Amino acid sequence: MDRMREHLEGGFPNEACGALLGRVDGGDHQVVEFRAMRNTVEDRPWDRYALDPLEQLRVQKDAEARGLEIIGFAHSHPNHPSIPSRFDAEHAWTFYSYVVASVLDGKLGEARSWRLDDGQRFREEPFVIA
Numbered sequence: 001m002d003r004m005r006e007h008l009e010g011g012f013p014n015e016a017c018g019a020l021l022g023r024v025d026g027g028d029h030q031v032v033e034f035r036a037m038r039n040t041v042e043d044r045p046w047d048r049y050a051l052d053p054l055e056q057l058r059v060q061k062d063a064e065a066r067g068l069e070i071i072g073f074a075h076s077h078p079n080h081p082s083i084p085s086r087f088d089a090e091h092a093w094t095f096y097s098y099v100v101a102s103v104l105d106g107k108l109g110e111a112r113s114w115r116l117d118d119g120q121r122f123r124e125e126p127f128v129i130a
Helices: 002-011 053-065 086-090
Strands: 017-025 028-037 069-078 097-104 107-116 122-125
Touching: 002 017, 002 028, 002 069, 002 097, 002 107, 017 053, 028 053, 028 069, 053 069
Parallel strands: 069 097
Antiparallel strands: 017 028, 017 069, 097 107, 107 122
8 A cells, every 4th residue: 555655646746557466356356566557648647547558468467477466456536536537437347446546735645446337337345455
């Protein structure tokens, strides 16, 4: 969580993003590691993010080599609530967890986790830090 907070705050006033590495246990996603990634959006980085596909592939291969997988993604919403946007829903996949963190004036506020259902709507899921 500290690594994620540091990266998301460091991206302010733009959106920052990264991958959540871990394991799936039944329907629960257990995050073991946050991997900071580069936001490739250039025209609207303050309210959009996109991942570099080659960087994502490298993160995935590294995770698999250690018995982990990408189980989700995290990104910040600078000076906005920790609720997925329409853009987020249009670019999400149903398997992954999406942590959306509100970063207010450069400081992490609330972070919430969401998963897209088959009806293409985000449903909040438990976000427990152990």
